[in-house]
Amino acid sequence: MSEVANSNRQITAHELTQVIANLRRAMRRTQHDLFADRYFTASEYEFLRYVADHERVRVGIAAEALSIAPNTASTIVKRLLKMGVIERNGTTEDRRVGELSLTDFGRSKLLTLIDHRVSVLVAAFEKLDHEAEEAINLALPALYKLIDTVSSLEANDVPSIVK
Numbered sequence: 422m423s424e425v426a427n428s429n430r431q432i433t434a435h436e437l438t439q440v441i442a443n444l445r446r447a448m449r450r451t452q453h454d455l456f457a458d459r460y461f462t463a464s465e466y467e468f469l470r471y472v473a474d475h476e477r478v479r480v481g482i483a484a485e486a487l488s489i490a491p492n493t494a495s496t497i498v499k500r501l502l503k504m505g506v507i508e509r510n511g512t513t514e515d516r517r518v519g520e521l522s523l524t525d526f527g528r529s530k531l532l533t534l535i536d537h538r539v540s541v542l543v544a545a546f547e548k549l550d551h552e553a554e555e556a557i558n559l560a561l562p563a564l565y566k567l568i569d570t571v572s573s574l575e576a577n578d579v580p581s582i583v584k
Contacts, residue, residue, distance in 0.1 A: 445463055448538055448541060449462075449463065451537065451538075451541050452534070452537070461534065464489070464493070464497055465497055465500060465501060466534065467487060468483060468487065468494070468497045468498075468501065469501060469506060469507070469523070469527065469531055470531070471483050471486060471487055472501075472507055472521050472522065472523055472527075473523050473527075473528070473531055476522050476523075477510075477520040477521070477522050478520060478521055478522075479519065479520055479521070480494050480495065480498055480519065480521065481494070483521065498521065501527075504527075505524060505526050505527070506523065506524060506526060506527030506530055506531070507521050507522065507523055507524060507527050508521070508522055508523075508524050509521055510522065
């Protein structure tokens with residue numbers, strides 16, 4: 422691969438990470454008005470979404486699936502339990518092993534947040550010109566492919582930057 426191609430990929434990769442981070446921050450800022458009492462961090466939102474999609478999931482399994490450290494997952498779980506959006510129940514085999522599920526309140530908050538995020542983006546799309554909206558629409562399949570590719574990378578596929 423030429424140095425120019427590699428340099429262009431590095432620039433694109435850097436810009437993509439910045440765009441994703443900026444979009445996430447912009448979306449999170451819109452939550453302040455929605456949840457005056459408390460809004461979810463990005464990690465809490467992802468964890469809540471995972472629990473919603475995997476009812477009665479164990480903390481360790483969720484942590485592994487989301488690629489977060491077990492102690493980070495425990496901190497998130499404590500905060501979500503305190504907010505009343507999830508509950509922990511013992512398994513039928515062992516009451517000491519907790520399985521997480523959404524509470525009715527949690528499901529309501531999550532659906533409100535999902536609806537809000539979609540509404541924010543729909544409102545933003547309405548302010549974009551047709552070409553920009555179409556470019557985003559056309560980029561979605563490639564972004565999904567990028568997600569799958571990143572998810573399948575092995576440690577030895579990524580050059581180490583630690584010296």
